[in-house]
Each structure stands twice: as structure tokens, then as C-alpha cells.
Amino acid sequence: MMLDLRVLNYFLTVAREESITHAAEALHLSQPTLSRQLRDMEEMLGKELMIRGPRRITLTEEGLFLKKRAEEILSLASHTEQELRSDDTELNGNIRIGSAESDSVRFIMQTAHKLQSHYKNLHFHVTSGDGQAIMEALDKGLIDIAVVYGHVDTEKYEVLPCPYTDHWGLLLQRSHPLAAREAIRPQDLWSENLILSQQVLQANSHGNKLQTWIKKPFAELNIQATYNLAYNASLMVREGLGSCIMLEKIINVPPYDPALCFRLLDPVLEDTLFIVWKRFQLFSKGTQQFIHLLKEEAEKIRQL
Missing domain, CATH: 3.40.190.10 (Periplasmic binding protein-like II)
Structure with a gap:
């Protein structure tokens, strides 16, 4: 017996609403019908997917796993249906x-x-x-x-x-001593409080290229914070957590910005x-x- 897309949608609605009652209303189903469908799915899988508390539904570890997979499955199914229904003439x-x-x-x-x-x-x-x-x-x-x-x-x-080619540089506070430099050298950063992207810290060509440029293992640097969205990194810099090594122009820093500035690395580091x-x-x-x-x-x- 295979998972039913319809029941997966029921499960996701309950996970989102955290309530059988609210999910049943959203799905235009009776509460007993929805509860039975979910129980049948749990029995078929041999796993408890949710803990039915007096006030809210919480997902078990297996339920969280299914939630992630169900989102992917339903997205792919919707994508496939849209492509098959598309008009070939336009x-x-x-x-x-x-x-x-x-x-x-x-x-x-x-x-x-x-x-x-x-x-x-x-x-x-x-x-x-x-x-x-x-x-x-x-x-x-x-x-x-x-x-x-x-x-x-x-x-x-x-x-x-x-x-086009991207260039690496340093986003830093305008009041920082390094802001007076036209470009940033590797040794300038060896004792600085730094902010790096989580991807750069992974063992990949992106991070390896930067580590080769800086001439020191990341473990020997003062990495005070990490990020995966550049806007959040810019807030970290504004609030003084450190200076951020990032690609140029991801954050728009106008010349008249009183708080931040951006300086390219020297020697030039491209990606x-x-x-x-x-x-x-x-x-x-x-x-x-x-x-x-x-x-x-x-x-x-x-x-x-």
C-alpha cells in the first residue's frame, strides 16, 4: 500500500494548524473522518507521527521527517501536473x-x-x-x-x-581602523573578529579558495559569528559583532553610508x-x- 497524496496533504494541514479541529475546518472534512485518515496512515507506516495533546498537536521525530518529505513530494507533484497541463502552443x-x-x-x-x-x-x-x-x-x-x-x-x-566575475571583500564599520585602507591584506585579518558564511566554513572549493588566500586555517582565526543570509550578516557588522568577509555588491553600501563600508581583498580574490x-x-x-x-x-x- 502506498502513501496517498491526498492524505499527505491532510497530514501537512494538521502539522500547520497544530489542531485536528482547525485542520478539519480548513479541509472541509469532519473531524472523525480526518482523525481516521491519519490513524490509518500511522498504522500503514507502523509509526506514531503526532502526539495528540489536549490543546495542540505536536509532531514526533518520524512526523517531522514525513513533514519535510511530504512538502517535497507535493511540490514535485504540483510542478509535474502544471507542466503536463501547459499549453504547447505558447x-x-x-x-x-x-x-x-x-x-x-x-x-x-x-x-x-x-x-x-x-x-x-x-x-x-x-x-x-x-x-x-x-x-x-x-x-x-x-x-x-x-x-x-x-x-x-x-x-x-x-x-x-x-x-560576470564576483570579487571578495570585507564589510566593516566605517569607524574601524581598516576602513582607512584601500584594500585588505591577509595579515590584516589574522587578529580581527570575523564573520563568515556557513557555506565558506564547509570543506568545499568556495571555502578552500578563501582559506588559501588568508594563509591560515579557519580554526586559527577569530570567527565570532556565522550566517547564511547576507542581510543578517550586515546587521551583525552594524552591531559590532565583527567584520564580514563576503562577495562584493551582495549588500548595497553607498559611499555616503555613515555606518558601513566595503573594501576589496588584496591580492584580488575572484569567484x-x-x-x-x-x-x-x-x-x-x-x-x-x-x-x-x-x-x-x-x-x-x-x-x-
């Missing part, structure tokens, strides 16, 4: 992109706008995250295109390098963003056209 539907934070993403958005200006019923959905989470979503079919830094298996994926999709993947016509246009636009920029 480009329409949804294109899902998982992306790292980078100013180079501007190129992808410009290309999306160019395509959407001709096909108004084509919609783009962008999810931000770290490289590992984005590639997992790509492998599971939850997104069509990944935008990441670092090494990508070219036997498994098609890879298009972004035509390239990669646009990635599965080899031999069957895409909707809209996604096919978008990938084709990305290749064309990237080639035009490289020839300038």
Missing part, C-alpha cells in the same frame, strides 16, 4: 530556480525579464540557499535550475558559467557563479527556452 508555466546570493544573479534575472516580456504567462520562482541545499533540491526535482559556486560534476549536470541543470532532463518548453536564452546572452556578453 510558452507558459513555472520555472523554479535555486540560487546562491551574488550580484551575478542579476544576469539571470535580466534574462528572465527578457523572456517574460514576450511570454506574460511564464512565471519565475527563486529560492535562495547555500550550495548543498540547492543541489539537493535540484537532484530531487524541486527546482529546474541551480545557481551555485564551486565544483559541479559535469558528467551529471550541464554547466553554464555566469559571464565565478555557475548555472546548473540536470543532463538529459526533460524540461517544459518554457524552461528549455530560458536555458537557450541564457546561453545566447552569456555568449553575447563574453564577445563584448
Whole structure:
């Protein structure tokens, strides 16, 4: 016996509402019917998925696992249905992109706008995250295109390098002594309180490149905080937790900003963003056209 998509939706509604009564109202079901469906699912799986308290429903460890999987399954099912129902005579539907934070993403958005200006019923959905989470979503079919830094298996994926290059630098308070420098050298940071992204601290090409530049293991640096969203990192810098090593232009710091400034690293440290999709993947016509246009636009920029 297999899991029913309908019952998975019931389960997610209960998890969201934390109440059988409220979930039944939202689903337009009777409370006994909903309770029976959930009990049947638990019996089929041989697992207790939720603890039925007097005031609220809480998920067990197995329930939390199923919640995550159910969200992925229902999202993929919805995505598949939309593609099959799409009108073959006109480009329409949804294109899902998982992306790292980078100013180079501007190129992808410009290309999306160019395509959407001709096909108004084509919609783009962008999810931000770290490289590992984005590639997992790509492998599971939850997104069509990944935008990441670092090494990508070219036997498994098609890879298009972004035509722009990103530069690393230091976001710091304008009152900091290093703000008087035109650029930041490795030894300038050896005794500084630093803020680094969680992805950089992982053993990957992104982090290895920065560690080679700084000429010290991360364990020997004064890393006071970590982040996965650049805006949060900028708040950390503003509030004095440390100075943040990040890519240029992720945070807009105007020259007249009284609190923050950005200084490039010296010697220059560059990174390239990669646009990635599965080899031999069957895409909707809209996604096919978008990938084709990305290749064309990237080639035009490289020839300038």
C-alpha cells in the first residue's frame, strides 16, 4: 500500500494548524473522518507521527521527517501536473530556480525579464540557499535550475558559467581602523573578529579558495559569528559583532553610508557563479527556452 497524496496533504494541514479541529475546518472534512485518515496512515507506516495533546498537536521525530518529505513530494507533484497541463502552443508555466546570493544573479534575472516580456504567462520562482541545499533540491526535482559556486560534476549536470566575475571583500564599520585602507591584506585579518558564511566554513572549493588566500586555517582565526543570509550578516557588522568577509555588491553600501563600508581583498580574490541543470532532463518548453536564452546572452556578453 502506498502513501496517498491526498492524505499527505491532510497530514501537512494538521502539522500547520497544530489542531485536528482547525485542520478539519480548513479541509472541509469532519473531524472523525480526518482523525481516521491519519490513524490509518500511522498504522500503514507502523509509526506514531503526532502526539495528540489536549490543546495542540505536536509532531514526533518520524512526523517531522514525513513533514519535510511530504512538502517535497507535493511540490514535485504540483510542478509535474502544471507542466503536463501547459499549453504547447505558447510558452507558459513555472520555472523554479535555486540560487546562491551574488550580484551575478542579476544576469539571470535580466534574462528572465527578457523572456517574460514576450511570454506574460511564464512565471519565475527563486529560492535562495547555500550550495548543498540547492543541489539537493535540484537532484530531487524541486527546482529546474541551480545557481551555485564551486565544483559541479559535469558528467551529471550541464554547466553554464555566469559571464560576470564576483570579487571578495570585507564589510566593516566605517569607524574601524581598516576602513582607512584601500584594500585588505591577509595579515590584516589574522587578529580581527570575523564573520563568515556557513557555506565558506564547509570543506568545499568556495571555502578552500578563501582559506588559501588568508594563509591560515579557519580554526586559527577569530570567527565570532556565522550566517547564511547576507542581510543578517550586515546587521551583525552594524552591531559590532565583527567584520564580514563576503562577495562584493551582495549588500548595497553607498559611499555616503555613515555606518558601513566595503573594501576589496588584496591580492584580488575572484569567484565565478555557475548555472546548473540536470543532463538529459526533460524540461517544459518554457524552461528549455530560458536555458537557450541564457546561453545566447552569456555568449553575447563574453564577445563584448
